[in-house]
Amino acid sequence: MDSWDRFVFTFFNAQVMATYLPRIVEGFFLTVQLALLIVISGLALGLLLAVVRSFGIRPLNWLIIFLVDLFRALPPLVIIVLIYFGLPSLGAAPSGFVSTWISLTLVLAAFAEEIVWGGILAVPKGQWEAARSTGLGFATTLTHVVLPQALRLSIPPLTNRTIAITKGTALGSVVAVAEILSVASGAVGFSSNPSPLTLGAIAYLILFVPVVAFGRWVETRFAWKR
Amino acid sequence: MDEFIATFFNVEVIRAASPILLQGLWMTLLLVLVAVPLGIAGGVLLAVLSVFRHPAVRWPLIAWVDFFRAFPPLVLLVFIYAGLPFAGIEIGAFGCVAIGFFLNTSSYYGEILRAGIESIPRGQVEAARSTGLSAAQTMTWVVLPQAVRNVLPDLVSNTLEVVKLTSIASVVALPELLFQARQAQSVTYNPSPIVAAAIIYFLLLWPFVRLLSRLEHKAVARR
Amino acid sequence: MIRRRTRVAAEPVMTGPAPIVAAPIVAASGIHKHFGALHVLKGVDLAVAERELVFVIGPSGSGKSTLLRCCNRLETPSSGRIIVDGIDLLDRHTDINAVRRRIGMVFQQFNLYPHMTARGNVTLALRKVLGKGRAEADEIADAALARVGLAEKANAYPLELSGGQQQRVAIARAIALEPRVMLFDEPTSALDPELVGGVLAVMRSLREAGMTMVVVSHEMGFARAAADRVVFMDHGLVVEEGPPAQIFGAPEQERTRAFLRQLDH
Ligand SMILES: Nc1ncnc2c1ncn2[C@@H]1O[C@H](COP(=O)(O)OP(=O)(O)O)[C@@H](O)[C@H]1O
Numbered sequence: 243m244d245s246w247d248r249f250v251f252t253f254f255n256a257q258v259m260a261t262y263l264p265r266i267v268e269g270f271f272l273t274v275q276l277a278l279l280i281v282i283s284g285l286a287l288g289l290l291l292a293v294v295r296s297f298g299i300r301p302l303n304w305l306i307i308f309l310v311d312l313f314r315a316l317p318p319l320v321i322i323v324l325i326y327f328g329l330p331s332l333g334a335a336p337s338g339f340v341s342t343w344i345s346l347t348l349v350l351a352a353f354a355e356e357i358v359w360g361g362i363l364a365v366p367k368g369q370w371e372a373a374r375s376t377g378l379g380f381a382t383t384l385t386h387v388v389l390p391q392a393l394r395l396s397i398p399p400l401t402n403r404t405i406a407i408t409k410g411t412a413l414g415s416v417v418a419v420a421e422i423l424s425v426a427s428g429a430v431g432f433s434s435n436p437s438p439l440t441l442g443a444i445a446y447l448i449l450f451v452p453v454v455a456f457g458r459w460v461e462t463r464f465a466w467k468r
Numbered sequence: 469m470d471e472f473i474a475t476f477f478n479v480e481v482i483r484a485a486s487p488i489l490l491q492g493l494w495m496t497l498l499l500v501l502v503a504v505p506l507g508i509a510g511g512v513l514l515a516v517l518s519v520f521r522h523p524a525v526r527w528p529l530i531a532w533v534d535f536f537r538a539f540p541p542l543v544l545l546v547f548i549y550a551g552l553p554f555a556g557i558e559i560g561a562f563g564c565v566a567i568g569f570f571l572n573t574s575s576y577y578g579e580i581l582r583a584g585i586e587s588i589p590r591g592q593v594e595a596a597r598s599t600g601l602s603a604a605q606t607m608t609w610v611v612l613p614q615a616v617r618n619v620l621p622d623l624v625s626n627t628l629e630v631v632k633l634t635s636i637a638s639v640v641a642l643p644e645l646l647f648q649a650r651q652a653q654s655v656t657y658n659p660s661p662i663v664a665a666a667i668i669y670f671l672l673l674w675p676f677v678r679l680l681s682r683l684e685h686k687a688v689a690r691r
Numbered sequence: 692m693i694r695r696r697t698r699v700a701a702e703p704v705m706t707g708p709a710p711i712v713a714a715p716i717v718a719a720s721g722i723h724k725h726f727g728a729l730h731v732l733k734g735v736d737l738a739v740a741e742r743e744l745v746f747v748i749g750p751s752g753s754g755k756s757t758l759l760r761c762c763n764r765l766e767t768p769s770s771g772r773i774i775v776d777g778i779d780l781l782d783r784h785t786d787i788n789a790v791r792r793r794i795g796m797v798f799q800q801f802n803l804y805p806h807m808t809a810r811g812n813v814t815l816a817l818r819k820v821l822g823k824g825r826a827e828a829d830e831i832a833d834a835a836l837a838r839v840g841l842a843e844k845a846n847a848y849p850l851e852l853s854g855g856q857q858q859r860v861a862i863a864r865a866i867a868l869e870p871r872v873m874l875f876d877e878p879t880s881a882l883d884p885e886l887v888g889g890v891l892a893v894m895r896s897l898r899e900a901g902m903t904m905v906v907v908s909h910e911m912g913f914a915r916a917a918a919d920r921v922v923f924m925d926h927g928l929v930v931e932e933g934p935p936a937q938i939f940g941a942p943e944q945e946r947t948r949a950f951l952r953q954l955d956h
């Protein structure tokens with residue numbers, strides 16, 4: 243066996259791959275499910291926080307700013323581990339899936355709030371004044387005039403941040419979520435062969451290369467809109 | 469309330485764990501000192517290469533960058549850590565982390581710097597070349613400094629992400645801060661060491677988060 | 692005898708054609724405005740009668756914009772009184788949004804909503820403030836756009852319009868709400884010279900239709916031709932006011948003369 247054959251036998255072992263393919267596919271769909279949940283709840287919560295912040299209620303804003311800072315400063319894995327290993331002491335024992343979901347939702351919400359808030363600040367003051375001068379109230383001005391423009395400005399950074407954070411689903415492997423990475427590395431242990439990891443890597447590429455390409459497209463698309 | 473404190477802020481436990489937490493902190497800082505310069509150096513290289521618009525450079529570069537941005541960093545790390553021994557290469561956990569971080573973070577730094585370079589108007593290059601500067605001199609003295617300033621918030625933000633990312637090294641048993649905290653937690657059956665680690669991360673990174681908010685909102689106001 | 696004459700003088704409606712003495716649409720009195728330590732308005736009075744066109748001139752920083760913005764409470768005066776169309780603007784119980792739609796405002800930078808078409812810009816307040824249905828709002832908007840000569844641009848986005856066209860859409864946005872008075876803050880200052888004429892023509896046609904207007908502008912030719920009264924402001928005070936012929940022809944105050952001299956250069 244020459245070295246190329248050995249390389250293929252080691253990293254692309256068809257037999258091992260065939261054995262573990264179904265479980266990797268299951269892991270793939272679990273990852274997709276987790277990622278979608280995080281994206282939906284994280285973006286919704288972040289948008290909500292940015293809107294609340296624009297009302298300018300002092301103590302509430304301080305709280306929002308602190309929470310946003312907190313979840314931007316903490317490594318996501320630390321949050322996941324803290325929730326998964328810490329909360330059971332309080333009587334609540336969230337599963338690894340739920341721990342990962344909650345943690346990454348909080349992280350994404352924090353970043354999304356900051357980005358959308360930046361977008362709101364970037365809308366020129368004249369837009370508020372024009373709307374208010376026609377008799378529109380604060381809330382209508384916010385939802386119909388300012389937010390649409392703020393969101394348009396926010397879309398490129400929001401897209402990239404969302405992609406980066408959903409890749410954190412792999413962190414779920416640390417707390418026993420049967421997503422791609424955890425299935426694959428478990429299989430490496432069983433089979434004493436790294437081919438399942440190759441398979442896992444391919445699964446991630448199938449999942450995220452289109453997403454990254456989409457992010458690239460969004461960036462150029464919105465670049466010349468401005 | 470007392471029980472809550474005894475569970476999450478147990479002073480005894482934290483005191484007992486503090487030596488190994490401190491060791492973990494040093495390891496984390498060491499990782500940062502290795503990963504950030506490596507990543508920036510690789511990023512500058514990628515960004516400068518991206519100036520060549522020739523398809524033979526451009527497409528492989530995009531493929532390389534997107535490939536490593538598509539991989540979750542933890543997957544890359546586990547792949548290197550678990551895969552290399554099968555290829556007969558033994559470089560230890562720290563080496564694996566260094567390689568994984570280099571591949572991942574240089575792609576991000578590269579994208580940021582590329583955007584910065586592209587934000588510099590063509591006239592800047594033309595003006596510099598018209599005074600006799602070479603292409604390399606123009607890049608070094610005219611384009612890059614402006615590019616870096618234009619994308620400074622993104623560079624700071626990415627660096628912050630790299631520092632946070634060092635926590636994944638715990639997965640390959642590198643004894644950095646999170647790893648040590650989990651060790652202490654599993655020995656004492658008490659999550660206080662993890663809380664302590666979280667507080668350390670927060671205190672370490674909060675100033676940068678604040679700075680970043682400032683930078684980002686200033687950039688917004690300038691538009 | 693004397694009493695009788697006084698009474699006759701007090702009923703000018705019967706004596707002549709000038710209808711200027713009815714209750715003013717805008718009555719601002721004793722307006723002070725501070726920005727922190729900066730005293731920007733130092734007791735300004737401004738009364739604008741129905742159908743009157745009042746022109747406000749003065750050096751940059753003299754407080755013209757601030758005065759105008761106080762008149763729809765985009766700025767809140769530090770003290771003073773502002774009555775618009777019989778409603779006290781500074782009364783806490785006043786529904787400011789209800790009053791504002793009766794006060795049209797046109798800005799130097801147009802401030803069109805970039806994410807909406809010309810028609811969308813005009814209909815937003817019609818629908819959200821007046822509660823009109825989409826069809827009716829569209830109809831009103833199209834009529835307003837026609838009045839400013841932009842009927843065919845209803846579906847264009849602001850970025851697809853020239854500065855002059857954008858400003859005319861902004862005027863349409865204001866007049867669609869049928870305001871009792873229109874405030875113009877340097878409506879042509881951001882325009883290329885060849886686009887100024889179109890905007891002034893629209894303003895002139897508004898005037899001919901009987902709109903009450905307060906205009907801050909440096910278009911002295913337009914002031915001479917169209918204004919009923921010119922108000923000269925400096926350092927937060929009204930220095931002098933009167934008909935255009937008087938202010939431009941024979942100003943009484945040295946400061947007014949100095950300002951007008953500067954403009955000639
Ligand atoms: N929002 C504000 N905050 C602080 N100062 C202001 C503000 N708006 C206006 N000013 C100041 O008030 C003065 C008058 O401004 P303005 O009314 O815009 O003058 P004009 O329109 O006559 O040029 C200027 O010195 C200006 O700097």
Ligand SMILES: [Mg+2]
Nearest residue numbers: 755756757877
């Ligand atoms: Mg002004």
